[in-house]
Amino acid sequence: MPNSSVKDEKMYQELRKQGDSKEKAARISNAAASRGRGKVGAKGGKSGSYDDWKVGDLRKRAAELDIGGRSKMSKDELVKALRDH
Structure with a gap:
């Protein structure tokens, strides 16, 4: 069932299948919907482990x-x- 607070349901479901938490999946999918997937993907990976x-x-x-x-x-x-x- 779609979640009304999630703006990119397809991405949200993909992230959940990968094992991401509901909160993390919603945060990423909403950022991708508002800023574009390219910008969200480019932002990641800059912090240390x-x-x-x-x-x-x-x-x-x-x-x-x-x-x-x-x-x-x-x-x-x-x-x-x-x-x-």
């Missing part, structure tokens, strides 16, 4: 995104939670 971050920095980012249970997560768990968000 979460694997290079310190645990404290990962927890701070997880707090910004309101990821629950972050204080007890290992570095690998934090990286996975941030990537899946």
